[in-house]
Amino acid sequence: MNTPNVAMPGASLSSQASVPRTISYAQSFYWSVRRELWENRLVYAAPLAAAAIFLGSFVISTINLRYRMHGVWPVDTGSQHQAFTLPFELSAALIMGIALVVGIFYSLDTLYGERRDRSILFWKSMPVSDLTTVLSKLAIPLVIIPVLSFAIALVTQFIMLLLASTVLLGSGANIAALWTQQSFLRFSLELFYHMLTVHGLWYAPLYAWLLLVSVTAPRAPFVWAVLPPFMVWAVEGMAFRTSHFFNLMKVRLTGPPDPEMTMTGKADFMSMLIPHHFFDQPGLWIGLAVAAVFVAATIQIRRYRGPI
Numbered sequence: 001m002n003t004p005n006v007a008m009p010g011a012s013l014s015s016q017a018s019v020p021r022t023i024s025y026a027q028s029f030y031w032s033v034r035r036e037l038w039e040n041r042l043v044y045a046a047p048l049a050a051a052a053i054f055l056g057s058f059v060i061s062t063i064n065l066r067y068r069m070h071g072v073w074p075v076d077t078g079s080q081h082q083a084f085t086l087p088f089e090l091s092a093a094l095i096m097g098i099a100l101v102v103g104i105f106y107s108l109d110t111l112y113g114e115r116r117d118r119s120i121l122f123w124k125s126m127p128v129s130d131l132t133t134v135l136s137k138l139a140i141p142l143v144i145i146p147v148l149s150f151a152i153a154l155v156t157q158f159i160m161l162l163l164a165s166t167v168l169l170g171s172g173a174n175i176a177a178l179w180t181q182q183s184f185l186r187f188s189l190e191l192f193y194h195m196l197t198v199h200g201l202w203y204a205p206l207y208a209w210l211l212l213v214s215v216t217a218p219r220a221p222f223v224w225a226v227l228p229p230f231m232v233w234a235v236e237g238m239a240f241r242t243s244h245f246f247n248l249m250k251v252r253l254t255g256p257p258d259p260e261m262t263m264t265g266k267a268d269f270m271s272m273l274i275p276h277h278f279f280d281q282p283g284l285w286i287g288l289a290v291a292a293v294f295v296a297a298t299i300q301i302r303r304y305r306g307p308i
Contacts, residue, residue, distance in 0.1 A: 023127065025132065028127075028128055028132050029132050029135065029136055032128060032132055032136035033136045033139055033140070033144065035136075036110070036136060036140050036144075037140075037144070040106055040110070042102060042106070043144065043145055046098050047095050047098050047102070047149050047152045048152060050094055050095055050098045051091070051153070051155075051156040054091050054095075054156065055156060055160065055163070058087050058091075058163065058164075061087065062164050087160060088157050088160060088187070091157060091160065092153045092157070092191055095149050095152055095156065096194075096195065096199065098149075099146065099148075099199060100199065100203070102145060103141030103145050103199070103203070103207060104206070104207075104210060106140060106141060106145075107138075107141050107210035107211050108210045108213065108214055108221050108222060109214065109221065110211070111137065111211060111214035111302065112213075112215070112221045113214075115215075115306070115307050115308045116307075118307040120305065120306065120307055130299050130302045130303050131299055133302070134211065134295060134299045134302060135295075137211060138208065138211060138295060141203070141207045142200045142203075142204060142207060143200060146195035146196055146199040146200050147196075149195060150191055150192050150195045154188055154191070157187075157188075197278055198255050198256065201287075201288065202252070202255060202256055202287065203252075204287060204288055204291040205252065205287040205288070205291040205294065206252060206253070208290070208291035208294035208295050208298070209225070209291075209294050210225055211295070212295075212297055212298045213225040215298050215301050215302050215305060216301055216305075218308065219308075229245070232245050233245050233246045233249070252283075252287065256281055256283065256284065257281070257283075
């Protein structure tokens with residue numbers, strides 16, 4: 001006598017629930033980047049704080065300028081133009097500088113921090129590869145911070161234009177010229193290009209080196225990041241009486257060389273924003289190759305690293 005197969009009510013549901021869900025690499029990378037933003041709020045909090053402080057000082061400066069236009073203090077046309085244009089340039093420079101500092105300290109602490117607080121044990125138990133983890137951390141200073149800083153700088157400058165138009169309304173200043181002289185759209189495109197190329201591609205070996213130090217340093221990662229380059233520079237200076245390594249580090253930190261400065265002796269920031277000038281520089285591709293080596297070494301080392 002054959003015994004009939006009686007299917008349990010929850011059998012099919014339990015069998016389906018036991019099948020692990022496959023997560024694509026794109027989803028894993030996306031949530032890894034989201035995790036970095038959740039754990040490191042300074043990535044966007046620091047540029048926002050800098051923008052807020054600058055906006056406060058800009059309002060005070062604009063109110064002061066309005067009183068000067070009413071004859072309390074004399075002001076000429078050149079001073080008016082400088083008072084209008086200089087704050088916009090300073091706001092972008094300030095936010096870009098803060099973004100660079102945040103990217104440096106983030107890269108130096110991110111892998112060291114998970115070993116210090118022993119959270120590396122938890123993250124290694126998750127189905128996320130070392131490749132995804134390291135690349136998501138590298139994407140923060142190379143892509144996320146430049147894009148966020150650009151958006152914050154763009155909104156800051158737009159608010160500055162609105163505040164200047166409101167405060168100077170009725171003071172005799174040419175409000176329409178204030179908007180046209182700034183070339184808002186052109187400056188925005190230039191700033192976006194600068195953030196992605198210089199703060200992203202040009203600084204890639206710097207961030208990759210800091211990640212490598214962060215995953216290997218037993219203590220004091222800042223010392224381990226600075227000491228090897230300093231020793232190379234000191235040995236070269238004492239042994240060969242040259243400073244090629246120092247000049248190389250200087251160019252890497254200060255940005256790509258200006259081709260117009262080499263030919264004419266006059267600096268032209270716009271010439272560095274031409275793709276032909278930027279992507280033709282051997283230093284860019286050599287730096288990217290060095291960054292790739294550092295990243296590959298970081299991935300390999302993290303596979304065997306444990307908590308401190």
